[in-house]
Amino acid sequence: MLMLFVSSSAFARNGKGRLMGLVADESGKPLAGITIVLQPDNKRAVSNAQGKFVFDGNLYAGTYTLTIDAIGFIKYKQEVAVADGETSSVSIQLKPGGKELNEVSVSGVHSNPDNFIDMIRTAMPSKVISRQEIEMMGSRRLDEVLKEQTGLAIVNDIGSGSRAVGLQMQGFDSGYTMIMIDGQPMIGRNNGNFDLSRITVSNIERIEIIKGASSCLFGSEALAGVINIVTRKNINHPQAMAALRYGSFNMVDATVEGETPFAGKKGSAYLSGNYYRTDGFNANPYLNQGKTAPPFNSLAFQGRGRYLLSDKSTLNFNGRYVTRHSDNNISYGVQPTKDVLDEQDLNGSIALNNNFGNGLKLKSQYYITRYKTQQNITDLNSGVIMPGNSFEQYIHRAEIQAGKSLSNVLELTGGAGAAHESLNNNAYRGAKSMTNYFGYVQASWQATNNLSVTTGARYDYHDRYGAKVNPSMGLQYHMFKNLTLKAAVATGFKTPNFQQLYMVFTNLQTGYTVLGSEEFWQEIKLLQDAGQVMNVFPSAQNIGNLKPERSVSYSGGFNYSPFSNLKFDVNVFYNDLKDFINSERVAVKTNGQEIYSYMNIAKAYTTGAEIGLNWSATRSLNLSAGYQLLYAVDKGVVDSIKNGTGLYAMVYDTEINKPRRSTRKDYVGLNNRSRHMANIKVSYTHEKSGLSGSFRVNYRSKYGFMEDGMANKFLDPYDTYVRSYFLLNAAVQKTFYNKHLQFQLTADNLMNYRDQLMPAQQGRAIIAGISWRFFKDE
Structure with missing residues (x-):
């Protein structure tokens, strides 16, 4: 695998490009002090007094994702292309307030006013299931969505009765996974099993999954991980x-x-x-x-x-x-x-x-x-x-x-x-x-x-x-x-x-x-x-x-x-x-x-x-x-x-x-x-x-x-x-x-x-x- 990585890098093109742009509000007024992040390299630039920013000529040719998460504005995201030896430019207008509800993308925004902790940037592995993905599955209840995700299983605890159905994550019993709604813990378990069929998916915008011990941020019951609705x-x-x-x-x-x-x-x-x-x-x-x-x-x-x-x-x-x-x-x-x-x-x-x-x-x-x-x-x-x-x-x-x-x-x-x-x-x-x-x-x-x-x-x-x-x-x-x-x-x-x-x-x-x-x-x-x-x-x-x-x-x-x-x-x-x-x-x-x-x-x-x-x-x-x-x-x-x-x-x-x-x-x-x-x-x-x-x-x-x-x-x-x-x-x-x-x-x-x-x-x-x-x- 290492040889594959090295060889793919060696065959990369040698030319590098440059990206510059201008950040303004809805009225066209330049915005200073705005942090622009370029993924997947995670490079950062800050707009000056004229709203201008630049990523100097050290970018490999390819497609990047540009994101801006500024207080008071809708989080901004855009795909940009950088060519060998050329300067690409973008013009960005930020809109005030929160983002639109009726369009949610698979790789969309993860910010949540109910919890400042970014679930996706925690130390343990994480995943987001978007509303679009839920709708395309035709699922009605939360258990139907989660049982199709890698590493998750809906299991029965027959000894505790027919209603004792829970979620197993990375081999842990369901009592070890915290179920949260808008960043707050939910309760009501049958012998440790949280029946996820209790929850309709009709008003869910996305589901955030953290796998692995998460008590460092969320406390007891997060021993195996967290499901945040x-x-x-x-x-x-x-x-x-x-x-x-x-x-x-x-x-x-x-x-x-x-x-x-x-x-x-x-x-x-x-x-x-x-x-x-x-x-x-x-x-x-x-x-x-x-x-x-x-x-x-x-x-x-x-x-x-x-x-x-x-x-x-x-x-x-x-x-x-x-x-x-x-x-x-x-x-x-x-x-x-x-x-x-x-x-x-x-x-x-x-x-x-x-x-x-x-x-x-x-x-x-x-x-x-x-x-x-x-x-x-x-x-x-x-x-x-x-x-x-x-x-x-x-x-x-x-x-x-x-x-x-x-x-x-x-x-x-x-x-x-x-x-x-x-x-x-x-x-x-x-x-x-x-x-x-x-x-x-x-x-x-x-x-x-x-x-x-x-x-x-x-x-x-x-x-x-x-x-x-x-x-x-x-x-x-x-x-x-x-x-x-x-x-x-x-x-x-x-x-x-x-x-x-x-x-x-x-x-x-x-x-x-x-x-x-x-x-x-x-x-x-x-x-x-x-x-x-x-x-x-x-x-x-x-x-x-x-x-x-x-x-x-x-x-x-x-x-x-x-x-x-x-x-x-x-x-x-x-x-x-x-x-x-x-x-x-x-x-x-x-x-x-x-x-x-x-x-x-x-x-x-x-x-x-x-x-x-x-x-x-x-x-x-x-x-x-x-x-x-x-x-x-x-x-x-x-x-x-x-x-x-x-x-x-x-x-x-x-x-x-x-x-x-x-x-x-x-x-x-x-x-x-x-x-x-x-x-x-x-x-x-x-x-x-x-x-x-x-x-x-x-x-x-x-x-x-x-x-x-x-x-x-x-x-x-x-x-x-x-x-x-x-x-x-x-x-x-x-x-x-x-x-x-x-x-x-x-x-x-x-x-x-x-x-x-x-x-x-x-x-x-x-x-x-x-x-x-x-x-x-x-």
């Missing part, structure tokens, strides 16, 4: 949209949204409403009645407001309210039950943004989120109502952020705040709460023309777990014009959640019991006094005060563009995790049912590589592909196998029908992780005709589901696996009447792949949609 904002013109889709499983998706400036464009408002319903679907042929993915209907309302108090101060409002109702009659032919779940999800914030004349930005924000559920399970034979999961969770969060460019090569972003979390759950003994105080800083430094450095650190003080400091550092080096090397290291942590600390729960349908570590010894004594405990295992002695989980993430790779229309990127990662919190079987009741609790027992790591390819074959045709190789290993299992002692020293070999000494080859890795995942997408956009579409293929290799036969507590070749599979998806859109009217046809899972071990994987779905956009033709 950015909603529509920055309105300049009145416009509205109405859309309706209908398809398989009686799916209905209806959206109405509108936005307008007011008070002479000093203010703006955006409102949207979405109704979604589905009959659910069944992936289990042994299920006599009901659905493995329950039917539900949902109402979502989103509103944003912005008002310019002065030329330096802006007041922002944001609100979101979602309800979801699910009713599922289910029977495996033994005990039919009715499972009813009602959910309410509320998010709201108010923020004051100040842009001072010296380049200092300051934001003060208060944020509140509430998630409430009520679940009842009814035995349809007897009519007895069994208590289900019922809880109400709040987060109150206050935060101050600041950002300033100290020079043309150094930019600082920092913040401080506090968050108070409370939860009232029928599975816990009374209401519980936690408080966290935090401060963080991120610095972006252009050390040389070719080297940029991003560093960050976060200090957290938790009222239960004391102080934690998490640093990070990332480097980018432009070795050649078409080759950029990247490397990063970051630390992460995750505090134990309420369930792991305080849960006291017995499943009345099956009889098993789960006890949080803080409640275990008190509750186990009550059960013993009642004569309900037959045996407490020696491993229970390890149950005590849980420690936060810690990780260190390493990543490195490169971006290579041998041609202007071809991009190739590689990233290798290693995540080292210690004080891993695991649920363990620690006792048996007299009725034969088991008792579980939580303890810090294991060290683990995930490692692998991600490869991406993007080829713009023509102006209309684009091909992209991605691949992830993953190894997820529990170090405790490996050590036990090597030493021939402990819980994992023996394996039951079904070929010889008896136990034998286990070997390293017997250990496959952690459950529910595929060694190989890949995706291919072909997209077509013909601007003149208004025709666009995409065809996508997603592959996942086999992965371990559960132990089979004689259990030996680790995944071996003799256990139960979900076989490898392909999913084929397609979508086509056609616009009419100057983009006012659009028709769309979507086909998901064309081959109708289903597996009873994947209860959330729907069969073939055909959806048709129509939308009308209301806006004034230019």
Whole structure:
């Protein structure tokens, strides 16, 4: 590979060009002190008193991207061509205010008034999914978008119920990825799993993904990474949209949204409403009645407001309210039950943004989120109502952020705040709460023309777990014009959640019991006094005060563009995790049912590589592909196998029908992780005709589901696996009447792949949609 890079550089043309230009406002008045950035070389120039700037004759021939991000103006972006030995010139007019909403490009603007931290310039690898890409996929819910991205998988936690569906990133369980909306954390998890189908994509402007430990900026739960949902904002013109889709499983998706400036464009408002319903679907042929993915209907309302108090101060409002109702009659032919779940999800914030004349930005924000559920399970034979999961969770969060460019090569972003979390759950003994105080800083430094450095650190003080400091550092080096090397290291942590600390729960349908570590010894004594405990295992002695989980993430790779229309990127990662919190079987009741609790027992790591390819074959045709190789290993299992002692020293070999000494080859890795995942997408956009579409293929290799036969507590070749599979998806859109009217046809899972071990994987779905956009033709 190194020889390829050197040879491609050696064959580069020797001539160099020059670029100069003029920056002015809408009225043509020259603007001084404006920083102009030229990518991919990341060269910078500053306009003088006459608004002029110049990049001297050291530019290789080719196409560059020129960007300007100046306070008080719409972020500017333009492709410029530089020829050998020639001087190219550009004339730029900056427009005041925010950028237009109705046009969002794949490589568009990433700035966000809700959070000064640029998600794309953090130390760890990142990716942006634009609104255009979401629309071309024909996706309706957030899980449908993310499951087609490289390195991400939507997984089921069947032991926690049919609704326990979450996102796996770089081999981490879904409880380790922070889900954010406009830079603020969302809550409401089922055993750590955040059901992404709760979130409609109708009002999403883009999705920002950070892979790897991100606690250095975002705190607990960001041990594996961050998904940040950015909603529509920055309105300049009145416009509205109405859309309706209908398809398989009686799916209905209806959206109405509108936005307008007011008070002479000093203010703006955006409102949207979405109704979604589905009959659910069944992936289990042994299920006599009901659905493995329950039917539900949902109402979502989103509103944003912005008002310019002065030329330096802006007041922002944001609100979101979602309800979801699910009713599922289910029977495996033994005990039919009715499972009813009602959910309410509320998010709201108010923020004051100040842009001072010296380049200092300051934001003060208060944020509140509430998630409430009520679940009842009814035995349809007897009519007895069994208590289900019922809880109400709040987060109150206050935060101050600041950002300033100290020079043309150094930019600082920092913040401080506090968050108070409370939860009232029928599975816990009374209401519980936690408080966290935090401060963080991120610095972006252009050390040389070719080297940029991003560093960050976060200090957290938790009222239960004391102080934690998490640093990070990332480097980018432009070795050649078409080759950029990247490397990063970051630390992460995750505090134990309420369930792991305080849960006291017995499943009345099956009889098993789960006890949080803080409640275990008190509750186990009550059960013993009642004569309900037959045996407490020696491993229970390890149950005590849980420690936060810690990780260190390493990543490195490169971006290579041998041609202007071809991009190739590689990233290798290693995540080292210690004080891993695991649920363990620690006792048996007299009725034969088991008792579980939580303890810090294991060290683990995930490692692998991600490869991406993007080829713009023509102006209309684009091909992209991605691949992830993953190894997820529990170090405790490996050590036990090597030493021939402990819980994992023996394996039951079904070929010889008896136990034998286990070997390293017997250990496959952690459950529910595929060694190989890949995706291919072909997209077509013909601007003149208004025709666009995409065809996508997603592959996942086999992965371990559960132990089979004689259990030996680790995944071996003799256990139960979900076989490898392909999913084929397609979508086509056609616009009419100057983009006012659009028709769309979507086909998901064309081959109708289903597996009873994947209860959330729907069969073939055909959806048709129509939308009308209301806006004034230019």
